[in-house]
Amino acid sequence: MGRENLTLLTDFYELTMMQGYYKNKTNETVVFDVFYRNNPSGSGYSICAGLEQVIDYIKNLCFMEEDISYLRSLGMFEEDFLEYLKGFHFTGDIYAVEEGTVVFPMEPLLKVIAPIMEAQLIETAILNIINHQSLIATKASRVCYAAKGEPVMEFGLRRAQGPDAGIYGARAAVIGGCVGTSNVLTAKMFDVPALGTHAHSWIMSFEDEITAFREYAQLYPQNTTLLVDTYDTLRSGMPNAIKVFSELKEAGKMPLKYGIRLDSGDLAYLSKKARKMLNEAGFPDAVIVASSDLDEYLIDSLKTQGAAINSWGVGTNLITSKDCPAFGGVYKLAAIKKGNEFIPKIKLSENQWKITNPGNKTIYRIYDKETGKIKADLISMAYEVYKEEYPLKIFDPMATWKKTYLKGGSYTLRELLVPIFAGGKCVYESPNVMDIRAYCQRELDTLWDETRRLVNPHDVYVDLSNDLYQLKHSLLDTINVAGNN
Amino acid sequence: MGRENLTLLTDFYELTMMQGYYKNKTNETVVFDVFYRNNPSGSGYSICAGLEQVIDYIKNLCFMEEDISYLRSLGMFEEDFLEYLKGFHFTGDIYAVEEGTVVFPMEPLLKVIAPIMEAQLIETAILNIINHQSLIATKASRVCYAAKGEPVMEFGLRRAQGPDAGIYGARAAVIGGCVGTSNVLTAKMFDVPALGTHAHSWIMSFEDEITAFREYAQLYPQNTTLLVDTYDTLRSGMPNAIKVFSELKEAGKMPLKYGIRLDSGDLAYLSKKARKMLNEAGFPDAVIVASSDLDEYLIDSLKTQGAAINSWGVGTNLITSKDCPAFGGVYKLAAIKKGNEFIPKIKLSENQWKITNPGNKTIYRIYDKETGKIKADLISMAYEVYKEEYPLKIFDPMATWKKTYLKGGSYTLRELLVPIFAGGKCVYESPNVMDIRAYCQRELDTLWDETRRLVNPHDVYVDLSNDLYQLKHSLLDTINVAGNN
The missing domain is CATH 3.20.20.70 (Aldolase class I)
Structure with a gap:
């Protein structure tokens, strides 16, 4: 089980599409967003994790000679394209929400701005890594919440879905709140406590x-x-x-x-x-x-029954997120750059929730100044600027009559997406895991108890800026399906 | 995400116990069994998979200098033990059921006979690998069964629980019946079709x-x-x-x-x-x-509705085995060798199903000679010999009044455990994945339709030989709990 280079850890269609772009000489810069539609396990929030491994993956992208030979052997790729792959490396920009941050549905957790051939190749691995670790970090935060501050140890390696699920799952579990892991390799790799x-x-x-x-x-x-x-x-x-x-x-x-x-x-x-x-x-x-066989519900029930337990070892149900073993992160085209302008793109669906948010965007988190708790998140166009001194009107993008006016000075703002790669160069250094864990604890403190509770949590509002809302609806209005014929 | 050496992919307690055995100078040869108690997803059978990766792992076991330094830094291990680890390699025997074989609960899928320090270290990784791949191979066989011979493609990499879950999950999915995978790395590593x-x-x-x-x-x-x-x-x-x-x-x-x-x-x-x-x-x-978002139930329902679909791409629900994301394989001590004799060991439990089967055992599969279908499996002591010409009496180990007499010449026998390692040397060569897939198809043909159906399948009988049954019950009778004081 030696580790192969992960450049081929991608869906086959990414490569066939890349060759298509290559042949068409269309290598425009595009914007892809990673976002998800539902929190796992009925949670009121999720914890973002996996960025360090995404960075690692992007840095090491390169087609080895044996990869090229393999692709040639499939008889679907032409020599000029294979030649291009030999020199392939990532040249674009990536923005992302930092690991351990509390996030909500529909927000771009990671944004790729890159030539379409590069942006397409990296879709699958980015989703694989972010989906996995965010899932386990979220589950861990729920289990730790149920344990009410008592130590929770990650014990699941033997039931994890393969070595990486054990290794990086334990990493994510610590980010989400576990005090350590039984997994010695994870403990060594990420300098977290080895327990057992x-x-x-x-x-x-x-x-x-x-x-x-x-x-x-x-x-x-x-x-x-x-x-x-x-x-x-x-x-x-x-x-x-x-x-x-x-x-x-x-x-x-x-x-x-x-x-x-x-x-x-x-x-x-x-x-x-x-x-x-x-x-x-x-x-x-x-x-x-x-x-x-513990999970957050059993721990909660044991607490209710007055069980005299001080310390919890949680295995299978945490490391597989058993009641919801997949985090539904997707990777959607949001814009194509023509000259200096981003032309917004939208993906339709019969389901309103599945219609994507178009354009080059960012996220502002709005905190109540007095309590430090999250009031709402605002997805806006990347060019928009907000000032905390000014009043702010936000509204629900589905139920638009639900409006909130925030007085200037009553809230604070924080932009969640930070630069990770710029022009192919990594400009971000990942904190160590125990520091991410401490940051995640502070992040969880910005949630109201009603959002943290295990069952039927209160949803945090994720609103669209007026510019984004208008853009989305003008695209929806003007899209002429017949025009696609 | 470069691959570390996997020797530290183990639970911390395996190492603390190893040091305990080392300090006590107890390094007796022991027998450990891998078995599971319930088929996943309500299945009537499971498909065994992952052996090739277990072999790889065992062959490459070795503590690197940096592993030793790391363990030293924990302050719990003494120099003489760390010195021993520097020269560590596997010297024991392993027997296993071949990949792609249909298996049932309580059967030893893999048996380790090795000095206890070695047998203990490898517990976690063996379970991790076998649990993961058997889970996905089993799920894939169910999805393919629902598709009634139409091609099923594995499309789940982006939702798999980390890179390995995608890589080895796709391998297992092909073993279980998928015609190929979208995962290019798996396609290259195991020479299976890349699709999309x-x-x-x-x-x-x-x-x-x-x-x-x-x-x-x-x-x-x-x-x-x-x-x-x-x-x-x-x-x-x-x-x-x-x-x-x-x-x-x-x-x-x-x-x-x-x-x-x-x-x-x-x-x-x-x-x-x-x-x-x-x-x-x-x-x-x-x-x-x-x-x-397909799975075996949805495909079955689409078939019933007369959907005009000829080919199926299955992602999340297959690659995570969503309705049952863990295969409950365990690793239990069955015997300790004293001189030339195996002293049987048993683990008690209030739950009859959780009591282990003691001793050094093997499995015989009994086929109906006429149809080639499985009649039952028989767990017996390794020393027992059966001859197909003789009549055979088998009985249910729980409901012992359920007896079956097989006439000599009416059945055929096959021993399922084959030698994999002997004296630390690998004596088995893994077939390639497409050959394992073909073997698995033939294995599935040995099941009655009533066992293959998706819901409420008929259980295949797994009986104990008379010797094993008598041994188990004499151990249960004579175990004197007070004697442990």
Whole structure:
């Protein structure tokens, strides 16, 4: 499973279209937007992630000799086009929302301004990377929300959809709020905490459970978390764990961090029983870790039931975002540059929500000055300028009668898209993952509780600027389908 | 996104346990089984896949200097253990079910017999790889079953959970029955067909739709499939496509393969209308491709509605196995070797299904001699030998009163586990993917229709040999929980 160069990580039609543009000598500069239409898992927001890997991918774009030979072997590409591919590299501009930012449907999360042949090639990989990591970061933020500040550990590598899903999924999970991961490679690559203790096989490889516990405690005196459910949680695992803790206490060797892990059974019942046993034995500070097919709803339910759990290991349901395993990011043509002007383009659909927003755009986030919370987002034309001192009228692009007037000075504005590539050169340095995580926590604080709640969250308004709204509707009015004949 | 060495693609606890075994000088040879408890998506069977990548991973296991430095930096590993890791490589045996084989719950799909330190390290990556690819191969076989022999193309890269999920997911999808993939990298790596034509952006980048169609047809005269839903399928896309086909016909340049692709709207209605328009215009052999959030249920429903679709492009729901995005493969200790004997080990659970099958085992598949269909699978001890001439009694391991007597000569037997590694050396060569696909088709033919159907399939019996059954129950009877104190 060595890593191939990822330049061919693209849909075949990107290459057939590229050859078409090449043959037609049409390599105009175009604008493509990445956006999505629905938050995953019924969430009221999403967390944007994956930009560092997109940058990596763009920087390393290049067709190797063996790629060219392979494409030649397909008998669909001509030599002049293959020759062009040999010298291919990205020369365009990319703008993007920074990783860890809270985002909403219909907003351009990433914008490519590049010659169409380049912009077309990179569609698939950009979507693959952003869709995956944004999905997992969003899910992680929900799971951590349910855990109400208690540590959530990412434990899903064995159920992830292949190595990368484990590696970059764990990265995204930390961005979304997990305190660390069991995945050692991710921990090494991104300098995030590697977490975990032992498995049932450790216990089963010793003559008996207490010997296994004793050996483990001796070996890892910094953090002794014992897995108590191999044979019988309350009749074997807990008494044995308490015995070992007592022995350590007697010997004056109490670990700094210690506790037990429950990995099966009725976690509400077992955790309360275990808590009681630990407290009665004089170990009120022993941590109770739980890990058994958890997700945000189960954690929420366990909290409601008063489960005595302090720390959560979440695997399958987080690393696959099980209830919604795909983030529906799309990549749509928004404009074609003719001379110095961007000619807006629109994609029609019978479904109003599926009609794209035309033109070269940006996003302004509007915060309430007093609370720092998000009031709304405004998708505007890139050329538009707003000043916080002036009053601002915003309106819902579907229900246009829903208008809001913001007094000058009552709000602050922040442009979300920042330059990543300029003329093919990377002009952005990705923060390290733990810093992105801290930034993401601050981002989540800009949401009202009503938007963060797990079920039926309040939608944040994403409005269109008046210029964009007028442009969109004039394009819709004037498009003459018959004219396409 | 360059590929790191995957040796650290493991759970942190595997390494802490390894150090524990190292310190205890316990490096006995053990048997670990990979098995799963439930088929995904309500399927009556699963398709095993991923072995080639497991082999690759095992062959390349080695801790690089930077891995050792990283582990040292964590402050939990001692120098003697780190020194041991520097020379680490796999020295054990692996047996596995070949890729593309139909498998059922509780069967060991892969068996590791190796010193415990080695067997423990490789748990996570083996599960990651086998779980992912078996999941997608199984899903693909269901989607292809619904398409009733019509070609299904894998189109999901942009929604896959990261690059590997796209690369190896497409590989598994082809194993499960897809005719090819849009993913160029997978097509190159595994020599499978690369498929696809053009996107909405191709159409939108031209002045009008018909110019875009004409250009495409001129460029790709071998296979001209035109995407007709950019503006208005029936009023613009279809008339324009027919006009272009007529022009080609008139010029004597009719493509060998040609047709239209529907990517939105009511596929049942639109495909029937499109079929009628094509037929009336003299193009009865034009292919109608559909691709719009399809899965096995939607394809089945479109078939029932008489949709006039000949070819299917399936993306998100296949590449993520959306209704069940995780294959629950687990890795459980089954035995410890003492001298020349395998001491069986069992993991208890309150749930009867979660109790493991102890000992060093294998699987025999029992076929009905007359029909070639699977009668049942038999999990037996590795030492057991069966002869097809003798009668065979098999029984359900839960409902033991359900017994079946097979007459000698009425059945054939096949052992499913084959040697992959022996003494650390790979003794198996993976077939190429298109050959695995052909083998998988033959495997699927060994299932009764009642097991293949999409909803409420008939379960295939997986029985235990009498020796294994007796061993399991004697272990359950004699396990003395108190004895663990």
